Amino acid sequence: MITILAGGTGSVKLVRGLATQRTDVNVICNxxxxxxxxxxxxxxxxxxxxxxxxxxxxxxxxWGIKKDTFGFYVRWKFLAKRRGLELVTGILLHI
Structure with missing residues (x-):
């Protein structure tokens, strides 16, 4: 078993590399x-x-998900400005 102390976006390279070689990898993340x-x-x-x-x-x-469009985030910010943050926050919690 290997345990990796990971922090920052660079550590994902180490974790991915070791995970291709072993199945018993644990990660303690920042x-x-x-x-x-x-x-x-x-x-x-x-x-x-x-x-x-x-x-x-x-x-x-x-970092982030490949091919992510950020469409939901952009739309949510638009609604927050237009309708009031409280209403949109309530909607977001139900998604």
């Missing part, structure tokens, strides 16, 4: 950069590791 955004708890390093292991990582940027 949570120091986590934050709240529009009522959602965002964990960027955990997300990056998860996307990388699932082969969903946008390797050009080094």
């Amino acid at each position: 949570v120091g950069d986590n934050y709240w955004l529009y009522g959602m708890y965002v964990c960027p390093d955990i997300d990056t590791i998860t996307y990388g292991l699932a082969e969903l990582l946008d390797v050009e940027r080094g």
